[in-house]
Amino acid sequence: MSKKTPQFPGVRTGRGQVLAVLLSNRDQAGAEPLQGRVSLAAIVKALKRKYHWPIETHSFPANTIDGRASWATVYSLPEEVIAAALEAGGRAWLDGRAGGK
Secondary structure, three states: OOOOOOOOOOOOOOOHHHHHHHHHHOHHHOOOOOOOOOOOHHHHHHHHHHHOOOOEEEEEEEOOOOEEEEEEEEOOOOHHHHHHHHHHHHHHHHHHHHHOO
């Protein structure tokens, strides 16, 4: 099976918003909340399957404020994927996001 080239979603979509955070390699805690009913997990799944981004998922146990046990998940892209994406039109795509706000 051949490896497919990652594609960029629309710049003003939820998928675009999540991909912009992943490409920036910033802490996700500072990202703006998503609007609507689509979960972050569903967006990541679409970015992986439909847009071919090799997003890594790391889950770990965490406690909630009220003391209950929960799971936290961190999504990331490998540094080499970020570098290649930025060189292959990612910088212009991110600039298009900034211009659309």
